[in-house]
Amino acid sequence: MHSHKLKPAWELSSDEIGPDDIRNLHRQLAELLEGMQGVLDEGASPIGLIPFLDRYIELTLQHFATEEALMLELAFPEYDSHKQMHDWSVEQVYQVDRIALIDNPDKAQELVDQLDDWLRAHVCADLDMAARVFNT
Ligand SMILES: [Fe+2]
Ligand SMILES: [Fe+2]
Numbered sequence: 001m002h003s004h005k006l007k008p009a010w011e012l013s014s015d016e017i018g019p020d021d022i023r024n025l026h027r028q029l030a031e032l033l034e035g036m037q038g039v040l041d042e043g044a045s046p047i048g049l050i051p052f053l054d055r056y057i058e059l060t061l062q063h064f065a066t067e068e069a070l071m072l073e074l075a076f077p078e079y080d081s082h083k084q085m086h087d088w089s090v091e092q093v094y095q096v097d098r099i100a101l102i103d104n105p106d107k108a109q110e111l112v113d114q115l116d117d118w119l120r121a122h123v124c125a126d127l128d129m130a131a132r133v134f135n136t
Contacts, residue, residue, distance in 0.1 A: 009119040010034035018126050022070070025063040026123055032056045033119065036112045046101045046108035056115070057093050064090070067126070074133055082129065089118060 009017075009030040018026040032052050039048040064086040071079045093115075101108050 006120065008033065008037070008116050009123065010037075012120075012123065016123070016127075018123050018130075022063070022067055022126060025059065025066065026119070026126075028059055029056065029063065029119055032059070033112060033116050036115075040105060040109055040112060043105075046103075046105055049101060049108055049111070050098060053093075053096065053098070057090075060090065060093060071129075076129065076133055078129065082125065085122075085125065089122065092118070 009026075010033055012030065014023065017023050017030065032055055036049050036052045036056075039052070040046065068079070068083055068086065071082060076082075096111060101111065
């Protein structure tokens with residue numbers, strides 16, 4: 001079953017998607033998810049998700065590295081816990097069972113939903129962090 005209580009990450013506005021420096025990276029990740037959802041909505045084989053997933057992992061790693069460098073530069077006190085969250089997310093995407101996806105559209109939809117939930121949570125955490133750093 002596919003239902004979104006919240007709008008998906010790719011429908012977030014500029015202000016909702018993240019602080020200035022990292023907004024574009026979040027946007028790119030959201031667009032990849034939109035592409036993945038598109039594959040599933042067309043009823044195409046979930047195998048079409050794999051190139052998106054590869055790019056998603058690549059961009060996620062790049063994005064976390066950028067964000068972590070920025071946090072260190074700002075001597076942000078929550079660096080350790082935020083980095084832990086990043087590391088956990090990376091572990092999750094590496095654990096995706098690609099073979100299981102191929103014949104199972106439900107599982108593929110579950111993955112897109114999970115990545116979307118995760119991206120929205122991540123964006124919220126980043127926005128919180130930026131608000132604390134820049135408004136004090
Ligand atoms: Fe981020
Ligand atoms: Fe982050």
